[in-house]
Amino acid sequence: MKKIIPLLAFCLLYLSCKKDKKSALDQKNNPVEKAIQQDTINNFLAEQETRSFKSRKPSDLVPDGYEIQYDAEGDLNRDGLSDIALVIRKKEDTLAGRKIMILLKNTDKTFRLHKISDTVLPDEYNEAGYKMYDPEDISIEKGELSINLYNAGPNGNQFSRFKYLNGDLILTYIETYNMGAGSHSALYYEPMNGKLILETVNTMKEEMPSESKTFHLKKERYLFDKTSPEDIIQKVYGSVNDE
Numbered sequence: 001m002k003k004i005i006p007l008l009a010f011c012l013l014y015l016s017c018k019k020d021k022k023s024a025l026d027q028k029n030n031p032v033e034k035a036i037q038q039d040t041i042n043n044f045l046a047e048q049e050t051r052s053f054k055s056r057k058p059s060d061l062v063p064d065g066y067e068i069q070y071d072a073e074g075d076l077n078r079d080g081l082s083d084i085a086l087v088i089r090k091k092e093d094t095l096a097g098r099k100i101m102i103l104l105k106n107t108d109k110t111f112r113l114h115k116i117s118d119t120v121l122p123d124e125y126n127e128a129g130y131k132m133y134d135p136e137d138i139s140i141e142k143g144e145l146s147i148n149l150y151n152a153g154p155n156g157n158q159f160s161r162f163k164y165l166n167g168d169l170i171l172t173y174i175e176t177y178n179m180g181a182g183s184h185s186a187l188y189y190e191p192m193n194g195k196l197i198l199e200t201v202n203t204m205k206e207e208m209p210s211e212s213k214t215f216h217l218k219k220e221r222y223l224f225d226k227t228s229p230e231d232i233i234q235k236v237y238g239s240v241n242d243e
Contacts, residue, residue, distance in 0.1 A: 061111065061113050065090055069089050074139070076164060077104055081104075083105050084105075086103065095123075122158075136150070156177050159173075161174075173190055197215075
């Protein structure tokens, strides 16, 4: 009996080490795909060396099962090198949520995966299978990532802007425009300044009078990888209604 207990302990230790070794090997073979599947990519990047997510071809950093829908190129972090933003979606499920990958360029002309957000973009299609916004585009100009969504229907237009500030990609601006029955409305919001402007045009009257109100809200710092512009818009409207 005394010999069996040490032997059992040794077997358990061996199996545990083998499992950890296999897990580490799987992650080494395809770290991007594994991290995305677990929805822990940004925590993973904070803990690991980013050289594991480096390639000369941006498409090499796109995980299996995904395809590039849109891309934009420009110097996003203002280091003189041209970076890339990719909108990716699942090949076999276009109704699934999309992600935006931020690839920063290294001095050796490779790209490193820096951030991924699965909340910045809204769903591409609604439950009935119709596109929520059309057209859509992303761009990088003068150190700013712009996400522009257009819709002539009830969803209206939604424009979001992000900039690198002290190493973090931060939401700096949201703009919306909606055309409804009897009125048109616009929202202009600067989260870091807490400034909100709401404009309304009364289309029921011949002269179409407009009204503009400015609000000063709590200053907010929204990170790219944790931000949903749609949720923020609902939040600021709620703040105004509570005043």
